[in-house]
Amino acid sequence: MRPPKTKPRLARGRESELLLSAPDLAQILREVLGKGMRARFLARGFSMSPFIKDGDIVTVSPLPGRRPGVGEVVAFTSPDARKLIVHRIVGRRGTAYLARGDSNSQTDGWVSEESILGRVTGVERDGQGVSLGLGPERFLLAFLTRFGLLKPLIQPVWKLLRPILGRAKM
Numbered sequence: 097m098r099p100p101k102t103k104p105r106l107a108r109g110r111e112s113e114l115l116l117s118a119p120d121l122a123q124i125l126r127e128v129l130g131k132g133m134r135a136r137f138l139a140r141g142f143s144m145s146p147f148i149k150d151g152d153i154v155t156v157s158p159l160p161g162r163r164p165g166v167g168e169v170v171a172f173t174s175p176d177a178r179k180l181i182v183h184r185i186v187g188r189r190g191t192a193y194l195a196r197g198d199s200n201s202q203t204d205g206w207v208s209e210e211s212i213l214g215r216v217t218g219v220e221r222d223g224q225g226v227s228l229g230l231g232p233e234r235f236l237l238a239f240l241t242r243f244g245l246l247k248p249l250i251q252p253v254w255k256l257l258r259p260i261l262g263r264a265k266m
Contacts, residue, residue, distance in 0.1 A: 143197030
């Protein structure tokens, strides 16, 4: 079912920044991705940290003719609030997908295929591309995230590696 056509509520941010509410951003993404085009927006929140951080630029691409796979990071609308969420697919049952933020303590529940807008194909932080979390390691991340193991495992490792890596691409 398509959401009703409404005029997005817009607000001016800094310089050329245009601020949208989550439902309006979801509606615009649905329209842009439905035309086969990619969309980019500023991520807000910490649920996918450290792979997607607050303030990263996220690129979402359409899923023409294929279903998202376990481990992929997707943009979808929550059925109750119709807000935009970007989380990892950690399970699949038929045409329903179990999604969860890498840093969240609970899953989002089962998400219908119709609620999925597209998949994350790029993340940019401080002008640099970030690929960690979107490559082949996504399968391991999905497994660890599904069972709540990623955050406890990654926090101590991240604290050790952060000073060593400095501003490396992560």
